[in-house]
Amino acid sequence: MYRRIKAITMIMVSAISILSAQTNSPSEALEFSGSVDTYYKYDFNNVPNNINTYFADEHNSISIGMLDLALKKNSGKASFVGEISFGPRGTYQSIPNAELVTNDNGVIGFSSFNIQNLYVNYAFTEKFSMTAGYMGTFVGYEMISPTANFNYSTSYLFGAGPFQNAGIKATYAFSDKVSLMAGLFNDWNVYHDFNGVSHIGAQLTINPIEGWSAYINFLSGKSDGAPGTGTIIDLTTSYQINKVFKLGLNAADYSISNNNGGYHGIAVYPQVALTPGFTLGARGEYFSVKDIPNVTGDDFTSLTLTGNLKSGSFTLIPEVRFDNSSFSNFRNENLIASKNAAQYSLAAVFAF
């Protein structure tokens, strides 16, 4: 027993010495990060799933978002990122069919975790790199991870667009201000593509001045079982105008060929830092579902007011949201169809 304790202690001392020495080279060190989030939401009409956007959808319940764990490692010109998530936000609420669980009797359920990122990158030069694997989508303003968004609930544009794209892409930086990505991708949000590598995509990145970034995104292809070829054109931009004020914008148009509908919309994201630890922001959105034969598409408008109270790694996010639909898509307190709905939520996010 004594020898065992002594051996373990010596191994720990040696390990700490080695690890301390290794951390002197941060660029090559293994990076570990992640987040945890939980929330409470109350629909003012006391109706579950009334505003049916992604995440923060469970009514009058202290609910969980997701546990997110990410690893990154650089080794010379090569690097990899592996990011995995557990919990509703990272699994069935965002990518319900990423990977079905099957046995000899067929499908028995969904996996209890999902890959958020799993890719390998190789920088051939300082300007040219290639990436292959399963990546967070390059389309849109908002993301699955709650640490990457200012608002806790998400926009209609986010919910309608892709979340992840598996594929291979090449990126060339013409200068510090302009770069271009082009690639071949699978269907949206799936680990493997059943109808072959079916999509092409591109992203033009422009950084006109310090603090202003703009991305023009294009993704087109025919998904497995889809009635036509879907094409999305998206503009995502944000500008930190000064230390206090930031303005973001997302606009997108998605069309499915052969008159099979799609959507278009625009969202603006003004944010004001009132104190070093508290920022107040809004999201105003217009979203329209395109008509298909015999069906008229619905229009939505939404206003979300969000606060971010930060203390180190911890962020408290109070939020109130008001939505309107042209076709009475919501329910009032008597469960009668209504054009309006509103909700309040309070989320706690911890990033590490």
Place this chain on the structure above:
Amino acid sequence: MKIFLLLLILIFKLNSGFSQSTERSLSLDERGKYIYYEIVDSAQLPRDTLILRTKTFFKSNFNKHHSEEKPSGEVSFKTDGKFQINKGVLVLSHPQGEINYKFYTEFKNSKYRFWLTDFIYRPYKRDRYGNFVPDGNFFSKLEDNPGKLNEEAWKNNIDAAGEQAFLLAESFKKFLSKNSIVIPPKEKPSTIINTNW
């Protein structure tokens, strides 16, 4: 007893590994700005050698620098640099932000002085691909008030800047005081089968 000693070493290792910054903290100058400042007596080395080595050090460690020689013979160097600040310990860490700074060096008679100041913190955020990148053009001077809620995190940034400035200072002084290193030419590897046998 031996176990107790080993545990003490373990605790010491943990402390020395994670808490060195308290010994290497920055000072405030007359402008109220954080500064790392040192004067070094360099009587043992010729002044021209020191200046040449400083030029080499700046060229190899920074993108560009500015040098100036006054009529009085004083020579000064100035450059901009940045430290990356990590969050967490050992392998459980990731980039948290960067601290930009200005690095000044002056040579006078048989001594030189250098200082790092004008520290500016730029936070990183994790992008959609899992990489940590600068969060827009948001930045804060190290002297700025972070507010009560972020006081501890801000203190860690100041400590990290002090630690990194200390390491840079050590590296700079060592480079200037080192003996010239002669790199021997590479020997051509001998082949097993050749014409000289």
